[in-house]
Amino acid sequence: MSTHDKVRMAMALARKGVEWDSEKKRADCPLCGERARVVTTKKQDRARVRYHACTNDSCLICALKEQMKSVEVVEG
Numbered sequence: 533m534s535t536h537d538k539v540r541m542a543m544a545l546a547r548k549g550v551e552w553d554s555e556k557k558r559a560d561c562p563l564c565g566e567r568a569r570v571v572t573t574k575k576q577d578r579a580r581v582r583y584h585a586c587t588n589d590s591c592l593i594c595a596l597k598e599q600m601k602s603v604e605v606v607e608g
């Protein structure tokens with residue numbers, strides 16, 4: 533795979549967003565699998581919308597500084 537393709541794939545993955553694990557209270561980077569840091573949390577009616585960043589130096593999503601969105605639906 534060319535570098536261009538890798539970058540494109542990493543960006544597509546990041547933009548698809550990540551899944552928030554409400555038991556473990558974490559979301560993982562879809563590319564390298566490491567825990568993604570929470571950058572911001574926005575409370576909406578029944579959801580918490582978070583933006584994550586990968587902090588793994590050797591990961592393209594980290595290198596590209598792409599942020600990944602997750603949505604947690606809050607009960608009640």
Ligand SMILES: [Zn+2]
Binds near residue numbers: 566594
């Ligand atoms: Zn990563």
